[in-house]
Amino acid sequence: MPKRQLRKGMYVETVECPQTMFDKRRFVLQHDADLEAIWAANGEYVVVNTAKGLFASEGSSAPSAKDERKRQKASETIAKSTKAMKSSLMALAVGEAQDFDSFRPMAKDMVESMAESPAIVTELTRLKTKDEGTFMHSLAVGALMSGVGLSLGMDAETVEMLGIAGILHDFGKLLIPNTILNKQGPLTAVERQIVRNHPELGYQRLVTYPEMPAMVLDVCRGHHELLDGSGYPRGLMASELDIYVRISTICDVFDALTSTRPYKKAWTGDEAISWMFSQENRFDRKLLVRLNEVTNGIGRD
Ligand SMILES: [Fe+2]
Ligand SMILES: [Fe+2]
Numbered sequence: 170m171p172k173r174q175l176r177k178g179m180y181v182e183t184v185e186c187p188q189t190m191f192d193k194r195r196f197v198l199q200h201d202a203d204l205e206a207i208w209a210a211n212g213e214y215v216v217v218n219t220a221k222g223l224f225a226s227e228g229s230s231a232p233s234a235k236d237e238r239k240r241q242k243a244s245e246t247i248a249k250s251t252k253a254m255k256s257s258l259m260a261l262a263v264g265e266a267q268d269f270d271s272f273r274p275m276a277k278d279m280v281e282s283m284a285e286s287p288a289i290v291t292e293l294t295r296l297k298t299k300d301e302g303t304f305m306h307s308l309a310v311g312a313l314m315s316g317v318g319l320s321l322g323m324d325a326e327t328v329e330m331l332g333i334a335g336i337l338h339d340f341g342k343l344l345i346p347n348t349i350l351n352k353q354g355p356l357t358a359v360e361r362q363i364v365r366n367h368p369e370l371g372y373q374r375l376v377t378y379p380e381m382p383a384m385v386l387d388v389c390r391g392h393h394e395l396l397d398g399s400g401y402p403r404g405l406m407a408s409e410l411d412i413y414v415r416i417s418t419i420c421d422v423f424d425a426l427t428s429t430r431p432y433k434k435a436w437t438g439d440e441a442i443s444w445m446f447s448q449e450n451r452f453d454r455k456l457l458v459r460l461n462e463v464t465n466g467i468g469r470d
Contacts, residue, residue, distance in 0.1 A: 172207055172215045173439035176465055180222030186212025197222045201458050208446055208458075247308065250275040254336055255304050261374075262343040269380050276332035279308070280315045280325075303342055306424055311335025313420035316463035317456060331413065334388040338417055341371025341389065368393055369402050384413050392417040395451040407450075415453040419445060419460050422452070438464040 184191040190210040253275050315332040349360050372390035375381050391414040394400035396407040426441035445452045
């Protein structure tokens with residue numbers, strides 16, 4: 170199989186590259202370090218023994234009635250959360266006093282669904298291509314961020330906060346006129362500048378709420394920054410970007426690349442992660458390994 174489809178627990182017979190690049194063989198893949206080394210090696214394919222390791226205990230891959238029920242439940246959670254989130258975000262955008270706690274129940278629902286069934290992410294990827302682009306994107310980024318937090322073993326409070334930070338990360342876009350946001354054809358230099366300033370715009374508004382947590386503010390302002398300083402709006406360097414901001418960046422790019430847009434075909438999850446992994450020093454590779462676990466299988470069916 171292509172090396173990007175590797176998952177922990179699979180039994181690796183051999184990695185198809187010169188021995189000096191990755192010489193371990195016949196083992197159950199268990200460590201991030203091995204996964205990263207295989208990704209970094211120059212071979213593209215790995216021979217996996219499906220009679221051993223993860224596959225041996227998985228049995229048939231046909232979706233069971235239980236899986237179907239989980240998917241149904243994930244779908245309902247998304248519908249409910251989208252509605253609640255949309256009204257809270259719109260109220261915030263028009264400057265209505267908004268209790269920050271109103272975001273907690275939807276984040277909590279999302280995190281619970283995510284923990285029980287990562288299918289919620291697949292479901293979001295399917296649904297968001299229809300309407301409600303920015304809202305579904307925000308929810309998807311929130312689900313992905315909390316998934317990465319869960320995978321890193323972060324505590325429940327932090328995981329929930331990551332979900333909220335994801336929901337609010339593009340808040341600044343709601344403050345930009347739709348005529349610019351939905352403009353057909355190329356943007357002028359000024360319009361482009363306005364769009365690129367959405368993290369700052371969102372931050373400036375959110376910071377006026379006294380109870381807004383620092384993580385939410387940092388993610389809103391920093392989600393387009395890159396580790397090598399080539400991001401925007403401030404061009405910060407790696408040392409200035411904490412783990413929460415780094416998580417938001419990869420989840421945001423992942424969701425953008427795997428979404429269908431009028432001018433491009435959606436990438437699979439594997440393609441999105443491979444691309445980020447190939448961008449020298451821009452994205453946190455350790456976190457990409459986690460995101461790969463969370464999103465395994467997206468866009469492949
Ligand atoms: Fe953004
Ligand atoms: Fe975004």
